[in-house]
Amino acid sequence: MQDHQRRFLELALAAQVLRFGEFTLKSGRTSPYFFNAGRFDSGAALALLAECYADALAASGVGYDMLFGPAYKGIPLATALAMALARRGRDVPVAFNRKEAKEHGEGGTLIGAPLAGRVLIVDDVITAGTAIREAIDIIRAAGATPCGVVIALDRQERGQAGTRSAVQEVAADFGLPVVAVAGLDELLALADERPDLNEHKAALLAYRSRYGAAETSQESPP
DSSP, X not given: OOHHHHHHHHHHHHTTSEEEEEEEOTTSOEEEEEEOGGGOOSHHHHHHHHHHHHHHHHHHTOOOSEEEEOTTTHHHHHHHHHHHHHHTTOOOOEEEEEEEEEOXXXXXXXXXXXXXXXXXXXXXXXXXXXXXXXXXXXXXXXXXXXXXXXXXXEOOBBOSSSSSBHHHHHHHHHTOOEEEEEEHHHHHHHHHHOHHHHTTHHHHHHHHHHHBOSSOOSEEOO
């Protein structure tokens, strides 16, 4: 496990972004864990999270010219990441979209820098891939090029059809690298080190055995 993955998981646990129990997901599955990025709800937590994103990007080698945050959770994530990159000496443009077009003022659905060049999509997770697909359409319609996706957590479980995960489907369908700060593999590794997490490991393994994607990878290359 890389240092930024450990820092991310420990931050998620401390902020109760990552919790254990019995949770009914949108898919109808009963999961032994739940990830809610909305609980990264302080300046300090977002700053630490953004550093983890920045480290994951640096390790991936994915090239990009600007960031795009899909509404709604992608907006603060892309903004925080842009600030983290600026602290490291790289000032990149950032943009995001509205769910509904604004009819007054500047109008339209896009806010921030004009979409141009290689655009990296920043979000929390990929569940069904709907938000990512919409973001790709927006970027291409503006004449820019989607170059990849970076997310916080890859649950590494298959979708409702087939054997691939939502992350793998997005990577395959659009030929884009998808970088996750961490995934279920790293959570299981951390459970080996922490007694407070180890008690949940059997349930995590059983869930992965039942719903795990055919292949698990932190980065799906194009």
